[in-house]
Amino acid sequence: MTYSADFRAQVIKNIEQKDMSIRQACIFYNISKSTLQRWLIDPSIQTTRVKTPSSIPNEALLQDVNQYPDDYLYERARRLNCSKTGIHHAL
Numbered sequence: 001m002t003y004s005a006d007f008r009a010q011v012i013k014n015i016e017q018k019d020m021s022i023r024q025a026c027i028f029y030n031i032s033k034s035t036l037q038r039w040l041i042d043p044s045i046q047t048t049r050v051k052t053p054s055s056i057p058n059e060a061l062l063q064d065v066n067q068y069p070d071d072y073l074y075e076r077a078r079r080l081n082c083s084k085t086g087i088h089h090a091l
Contacts, residue, residue: 056090
């Protein structure tokens with residue numbers, strides 16, 4: 001979930017005006033400390049991923065489906081070292 005720029009500005013404003021400490025702001029606004037610290041460094045909304053998406057090799061996936069036709073997605077994901085959602089999209 002991405003927080004709006006207005007919400008971020010409001011939280012940062014309360015901290016910079018010394019109305020709240022970082023801990024108090026995290027509790028009051030129900031956000032994590034790492035999120036708030038990241039906002040204090042750069043409050044802009046990121047539009048790109050930091051990590052590049054990894055692809056599942058088609059040959060490995062086809063071999064896995066042939067070898068284990070009745071397995072669940074989480075079992076395939078564990079064997080291919082990826083996520084259930086990644087397996088779902090690859091199939």
